[in-house]
Each structure stands twice: as C-alpha cells, then as structure tokens.
Amino acid sequence: MLYLDNSATSGQKPAVVKNAVLTALENFSANPGRSGHTLSVKTAERIYSCREKIADFFKYSHPENVIFTLNCTHSINTVLKGVLKKGDHVITSDLEHNAVIRPLESLKRNGIIEYDVAHVSFTDDNETVENFRRKIKRETTLIICTHASNVTGFILPIKRLGALCKEHNILFAVDAAQSAGIIDINIAEFGIDYLCVAPHKGLYAPMGVGVLVADKRIDNVLIEGGTGSASALSEQPSFLPDRLESGTLNVPAVFGLSAGIDFVNKKGISTIYSHELSLIQRAYMGINKISNAVLYTPFPQKGRFAPVLSFNLKNVQSNRVAEVLNEYGIAVRGGLHCAPLAHRMLDSLNFGTVRISTGVFNNNKNIDYLLNVLKNKDFTRKIK
Amino acid sequence: MEKFIIVTGTITYAIKGRDLLRRMGYKASIERITAGDRIGCGYGILTFGDTQIIKSILNNNDIKILDIRKI
Numbered sequence: 001m002l003y004l005d006n007s008a009t010s011g012q013k014p015a016v017v018k019n020a021v022l023t024a025l026e027n028f029s030a031n032p033g034r035s036g037h038t039l040s041v042k043t044a045e046r047i048y049s050c051r052e053k054i055a056d057f058f059k060y061s062h063p064e065n066v067i068f069t070l071n072c073t074h075s076i077n078t079v080l081k082g083v084l085k086k087g088d089h090v091i092t093s094d095l096e097h098n099a100v101i102r103p104l105e106s107l108k109r110n111g112i113i114e115y116d117v118a119h120v121s122f123t124d125d126n127e128t129v130e131n132f133r134r135k136i137k138r139e140t141t142l143i144i145c146t147h148a149s150n151v152t153g154f155i156l157p158i159k160r161l162g163a164l165c166k167e168h169n170i171l172f173a174v175d176a177a178q179s180a181g182i183i184d185i186n187i188a189e190f191g192i193d194y195l196c197v198a199p200h201k202g203l204y205a206p207m208g209v210g211v212l213v214a215d216k217r218i219d220n221v222l223i224e225g226g227t228g229s230a231s232a233l234s235e236q237p238s239f240l241p242d243r244l245e246s247g248t249l250n251v252p253a254v255f256g257l258s259a260g261i262d263f264v265n266k267k268g269i270s271t272i273y274s275h276e277l278s279l280i281q282r283a284y285m286g287i288n289k290i291s292n293a294v295l296y297t298p299f300p301q302k303g304r305f306a307p308v309l310s311f312n313l314k315n316v317q318s319n320r321v322a323e324v325l326n327e328y329g330i331a332v333r334g335g336l337h338c339a340p341l342a343h344r345m346l347d348s349l350n351f352g353t354v355r356i357s358t359g360v361f362n363n364n365k366n367i368d369y370l371l372n373v374l375k376n377k378d379f380t381r382k383i384k
Numbered sequence: 385m386e387k388f389i390i391v392t393g394t395i396t397y398a399i400k401g402r403d404l405l406r407r408m409g410y411k412a413s414i415e416r417i418t419a420g421d422r423i424g425c426g427y428g429i430l431t432f433g434d435t436q437i438i439k440s441i442l443n444n445n446d447i448k449i450l451d452i453r454k455i
Contacts, residue, residue, distance in 0.1 A: 033395035033427070036416025041395070048399040062446060064396050229393040230450070232424025239448045242394045 002330045002366050006276075007150050007178055007308050007357035009200045009207060011331065013256070017204050020259035024252040031248055033228040043251060050258040051241070054211060057261055058195060059186040067212040067244045068254060072177045072198035073099040074222075075212035078244060079173050079194045080104060080144070082218035089139035090115040091132055093156060094345045095149040098338040100175055104144075114139070117341065120149075122298055125157040133164060142171045147179035151342040151353065152297045153280070153308030155183065162191025171216060177201060178306050180211075181264045182273050187213060202272075203264060204360075205257035208250045218244060272360050276307035279358040279367050286371035287311050293374070296346045296353060310346070310353035313374075316383055318352035324382045325354070328373045332356050386435055389415050390442065391428040391451040398427035401447045405431055408441065423450055430455075 003011035024046075030037070032044035051063040060066075069075045080103045084090065092100055094117050107113045116135040121127040132143060143165050148155045158174060165172035173194035176185060180195075181202025187195055195213040199205035224236045225246035237243050264272065280300050287293045292314045300309065312318045322334030335352040336343050343349045356370065373379050392398045398414050405412040415430040417423065428451075431438060435452060442449060 036427075041414055044395045045399055048396055051396070064394075064400060064446070228395065229426040230423050231426065232422060237393060239394060239397070241396055 002369060004356040004358060004362065004366065004370065005331045005333050006201065006359035006362075007337075007355060008333055010202065010204050010359050012359065012361045013204055013206065014260070014263045016259040016263055017206070017256045020255040021206055021252045024255035028251060028255065031228075032251065033242075034226075034248075046258070047249065047251065047254055050254050050261075053258055053261050054197075054213070057265070058180075058213060059188060060213060060215070062215070065214050065240050067214055067241045068249050069210035069212050069244075070208065070250075071200075071210040072175065072196050073210070075194075075196035075210045076100055076144075076173070076175060077103050078212055078218065078222050079196065079214070080107065080142075081222055082220045082244075083142060083171060083173075083194075083216075084113050085141075086112050087139055088113045088141040089137050091118055091135045091140060091143045092116075093118055093120050093132075093145040094341045095120050095146055095151065095154065095156070096144075096339065096341055097146060097150055097175065097177065098340070099177070100144055100146070101341060119345070120154065120156060122152075122154055122304075125160065128157055129160050129164060132161060136168055136170070140168070140170055142173060144173040144175065146175040146177070147185070148183065148306035148308070149339070149342060150178050150308065151310050151337050151339045151346070151355065153178070153300060153306040153357075154297065155179070155304055155306055158192075159190045165193075166191050178308060181260075181269065182276065182306055184269055187215065199253075199257045199260065203257060204260035206253045209253035209257055211257075212244065214240060214244065221246075223247065267360065273307070274302070275360065276358040276362070277302055277305065279362055279364065280305070280307045280309045280356070282364060282367045283309055283356055283370065286367065287374065290371075290374055296348060308355060308357045310348070310355050312348065312351055312353050313383060316351065318348075318354045320383060321354045324379060325370075325373065327382070328379065330370055330373060385432050387430070387432050387455045388435060389417075389428040389430050389453045389455065390438070390449055391417055391423065391426065391453065392447060393423065393426045393450045395427045397447045398429050400445070401429045401442050402431075404441065404445055404447070405429065405438065410438065426450075428453075
C-alpha cells in the first residue's frame with residue numbers, strides 16, 4: 001500500500017517508536033505516580049522525561065505544564081470547555097477542523113459563548129490578521145485557530161495572531177495537529193497560551209495519546225478523578241499536570257511519543273518539512289497538467305503550506321476518486337476531512353476533495369506512481 | 385544539616401525538584417507520602433540542607449510545595 005494519508009495519521013512508524021512501545025510493555029508496565037515502588041517511580045521518571053522532551057521541542061520551560069490527553073481533540077475540548085465562561089466571545093478561522101468548531105458551536109448553543117469566524121487569505125497575511133482584528137470585541141477572551149489547515153495545508157500567520165492576542169489581552173490557543181513535528185513551533189515567541197498537539201501525526205507516536213501545553217490556567221476540568229496525588233482531598237488538585245490528568249496514562253504511547261520526538265530531532269524538522277513539501281509540490285505540478293483535475297490552492301510555496309494538498313476531478317465525488325485510488329493500492333482521503341468551513345470557503349462542499357499528505361517515508365517514486373494512476377485510462381474509466 | 389521531606393503532591397514536581405536539587409549538588413530522592421497523611425497519598429523530595437535556601441530554589445523554579453516536614 002502506498003500511504004499518502006499522513007494528515008490522518010503517520011502511516012508508518014519508525015522502528016525506534018515500535019521498540020519504545022515494546023520496552024514500555026515489557027519493562028515499564030507499572031502505573032506512574034500511583035504506587036511508590038521502584039518500577040512505578042522508574043516509569044514516572046520516563047514519563048517526566050517525555051514531558052521535558054516535549055517542552056524542549058516547543059522551546060518551552062515548564063515541563064509540568066505538558067499534559068497528556070487522549071488525542072488532540074481532547075486537548076482542544078479541555079481548553080475550550082475549561083477556559084470559556086458565560087458571556088465570552090471567541091474568534092476562530094474559516095479553515096478549522098470540527099475539533100474546534102463543534103465544541104464552539106455546542107458552547108454557543110448552550111448559551112455560554114458567542115463566536116465569530118475570520119476569513120483566512122491564501123495570498124495576504126495582512127488581510128488575515130486584519131480579518132481577525134476586525135472581529136475583536138470587548139468580550140473577546142480567546143482566539144483559537146489551526147496552525148496549518150488539514151484540507152489545504154495553508155499555514156496561518158500564527159506569530160502575528162499571537163501578537164494580536166497579546167496586544168488585546170486575549171488568550172491564544174493553537175491547534176497544531178498538522179504542524180507539530182513538521183513546522184517549528186516556539187510557544188513563547190508565537191505568544192501561544194495553549195498548544196494542542198496530535199502526536200500520532202508529525203511526531204510519529206502511536207495513536208492514543210494527545211498533548212496539551214497549557215501555559216495559562218484552566219479552571220473547569222473535563223475529567224476529574226484519581227491522580228495519585230493529594231488523595232485525601234475530595235477536590236481535584238490545583239496543580240498541573242495532575243489537575244488535567246485524571247486516570248491512568250497511556251504509558252506505551254507516551255514511550256512511543258518520546259522516541260518519535262527523538263526520531264524527528266535526529267532527522268531535523270526543517271529537513272523533514274523540505275522533503276515532505278517537495279513531494280507535495282511535485283504532486284501539485286503533476287496534477288496541474290491533468291485536464292479534468294481541480295486544485296484548490298495556489299502553488300504550495302515553502303513557508304506558506306504544510307505538506308497537505310487537496311484536489312479533485314471535475315464533477316466526481318472525491319470519495320469515489322479515493323475509492324478507486326485505493327484499488328490501485330494508494331491510500332488517500334476523500335470527503336470533507338471534518339472541516340466543512342474550509343470546503344464552504346473553497347466551494348467544494350458538494351464533492352469534497354481528495355487529500356494527499358506526505359510523510360517522511362514517502363519519495364518521488366510514490367508521487368510519480370500516483371500521477372501515473374491519475375492519468376491512466378483504466379482509472380478514468382473506473383471513476384465514471 | 386537538616387533532613388526533611390518537601391511534599392509536592394505530584395510525582396511530576398517531585399522528579400523535577402529532585403533533578404534540580406541534584407544538579408545543584410544536594411542529595412535528594414523521591415519519597416512516597418503515606419495514606420495516613422492529611423493530604424493523602426502523594427510524593428515528596430527527601431533532601432538535606434538549609435530549608436529556606438532549598439525552598440527558595442524550588443519556588444524560583446515554579447515547583448509547588450504543599451508542605452515541608454522535618455525528620
């Protein structure tokens with residue numbers, strides 16, 4: 001199978017990640033932070049070391065504020081439902097995943113918040129920032145947006161949006177599901193208060209662990225329960241990470257994440273990005289030559305796009321294109337990619353788009369095979 | 385030299401504090417806080433030295449201290 005669906009999850013995990021998971025299962029199968037025995041403490045030390053690694057990775061100095069969640073959606077919900085209060089106003093972008101839109105909509109329908117959507121320009125960051133600025137009201141407490149779109153790969157001007165937030169004393173949350181491990185993120189420099197990460201994507205971790213870096217307080221807690229600390233008290237601990245980490249951690253996944261970060265650091269984030277984006281650029285140029293193909297973004301320039309590309313064939317359901325590509329052994333994703341706002345903006349709601357997203361293990365031959373299939377007469381016949 | 389336990393509650397602060405103190409030349413180890421304690425189960429750092437200096441080192445590094453107990 002040729003895997004080009006790395007935006008959904010990195011399809012191939014490095015050997016070091018698999019070995020780390022096995023090591024956890026074989027040698028560290030104790031509950032960290034619960035029992036006081038040697039193995040429990042040794043496991044807790046490895047978990048803490050992963051927190052330190054994550055903090056270093058995002059140039060952040062408080063590893064105790066690195067929270068392990070179930071996934072990036074859980075991280076986003078933890079922020080939105082933990083921070084927002086009645087009467088608050090939120091601004092988000094028109095490229096957001098449902099992980100952001102659905103909790104916002106639910107908070108709105110429950111009469112807790114109001115939110116506005118700012119349009120993102122593919123060509124002019126000034127326009128994007130001004131679109132956000134124009135939506136700011138006295139009640140605005142939070143801006144939340146994706147770092148890179150999961151449909152188009154477009155990178156939002158995060159640093160400038162962070163500065164805008166600081167200028168207006170607004171909290172800033174970033175959904176880094178598509179960017180962490182691919183694009184450099186500096187929490188302090190970008191003015192990020194809450195960073196939500198999907199480690200099973202660009203950090204090559206197993207599924208089942210998410211990360212939230214919470215630089216600011218989160219008052220309301222989604223899940224309360226055992227933390228192994230202050231157990232005589234009936235209320236949830238006030239300190240991080242315990243406040244937001246009730247229940248047993250997914251230790252094998254955290255071990256895998258730790259090894260995944262080592263893998264990315266060893267390869268170099270800029271090397272990974274350049275490699276993956278060059279493949280997307282190759283795909284873009286090839287698809288652009290196919291007469292019945294539709295591309296939805298300008299050419300994916302370095303620094304402007306993450307390695308994600310949406311296309312389709314004219315008047316064909318994108319899921320059908322993905323289905324037939326699957327018959328040729330190519331794994332891509334069709335449909336709306338859980339981001340309906342982006343498709344409304346791209347005018348692709350009816351047919352969706354076919355998304356290709358490259359990973360570190362892909363190469364030019366993979367892209368050439370995809371392009372050859374798309375141009376193949378049998379493929380075209382099957383589509384109809 | 386005083387011997388005492390700094391109760392941090394969470395294992396995360398206990399490890400962070402222990403590593404920090406060790407880097408600064410203090411003897412420090414993780415100590416399990418027992419169930420009979422008024423705070424309940426949790427963790428602390430067993431260490432030796434001047435309480436006030438160690439307390440300020442930990443405070444300056446954002447390590448939350450729930451209690452300090454002389455042994």
